[in-house]
Amino acid sequence: MKFFVDTADTADIRELAATGLLDGVTTNPTLIHKSGRKFMEVVEEICGIVDGPVSAEVVALDHETMMKEAEILRKIADNVCIKVPLTIDGLKTCKALTDDGTLVNVTLCFSANQALLAAKAGASFISPFVGRHDDNGFDGLKLIEDIRLIYDNYQFDTEILAASLRHPIHVLECAKIGADVITAPPAVIKMLSKHVLTDKGLEGFAADWAKTGQTIL
Numbered sequence: 001m002k003f004f005v006d007t008a009d010t011a012d013i014r015e016l017a018a019t020g021l022l023d024g025v026t027t028n029p030t031l032i033h034k035s036g037r038k039f040m041e042v043v044e045e046i047c048g049i050v051d052g053p054v055s056a057e058v059v060a061l062d063h064e065t066m067m068k069e070a071e072i073l074r075k076i077a078d079n080v081c082i083k084v085p086l087t088i089d090g091l092k093t094c095k096a097l098t099d100d101g102t103l104v105n106v107t108l109c110f111s112a113n114q115a116l117l118a119a120k121a122g123a124s125f126i127s128p129f130v131g132r133h134d135d136n137g138f139d140g141l142k143l144i145e146d147i148r149l150i151y152d153n154y155q156f157d158t159e160i161l162a163a164s165l166r167h168p169i170h171v172l173e174c175a176k177i178g179a180d181v182i183t184a185p186p187a188v189i190k191m192l193s194k195h196v197l198t199d200k201g202l203e204g205f206a207a208d209w210a211k212t213g214q215t216i217l
């Protein structure tokens with residue numbers, strides 16, 4: 001399973017990239033706003049930090065303008081992945097861009113039928129929003145399960161990028177279901193390494209090692 005981080009904070013991206021565990025980055029207009037930086041400039045910096053796909057989202061709602069925005073965004077770097085919304089215009093844009101060899105992430109997916117359309121439009125990634133689905137009284141993980149089943153039924157190449165993940169259990173369940181990629185905030189990714197018994201065990205080992213009076217170096 002690939003790990004993407006969902007942020008436009010380059011300090012956090014650098015820290016995670018240094019672990020060697022980061023496969024890509026997703027951004028959206030809200031995350032760009034949070035960064036307080038210029039969109040093009042921050043995307044260019046992120047593309048230089050990670051080798052994997054970096055999602056940069058169009059903001060237009062019509063196909064023609066989405067294509068013009070995508071044209072500008074894809075010139076930033078080879079690893080830019082154009083993010084388009086799950087609308088008819090977004091799907092049309094997805095088809096045109098992927099036919100041309102551009103990576104496309106179709107975002108704001110809240111139903112398996114929407115995911116089916118994205119796969120038919122040749123999307124590189126489909127982003128079902130698990131947390132926001134849960135927030136609205138639906139079952140976000142069931143959505144991932146349904147999409148997995150449909151994509152496997154027809155051997156679609158589109159990768160399921162489970163998004164809007166809020167905690168480590170979301171990540172665990174997505175891994176069990178077989179999501180191809182997860183994207184999560186830096187704090188959630190860091191939390192995956194934590195366990196109270198790991199900390200307790202380390203404390204015990206450190207105390208006993210000190211009693212031996214030895215050093216390794």
Ligand code: E4P
Binds near residue numbers: 006027131164
């Ligand atoms: C995915 O690409 C989105 O940027 C993201 O996962 C949205 O998450 P949120 O619901 O926490 O805003």
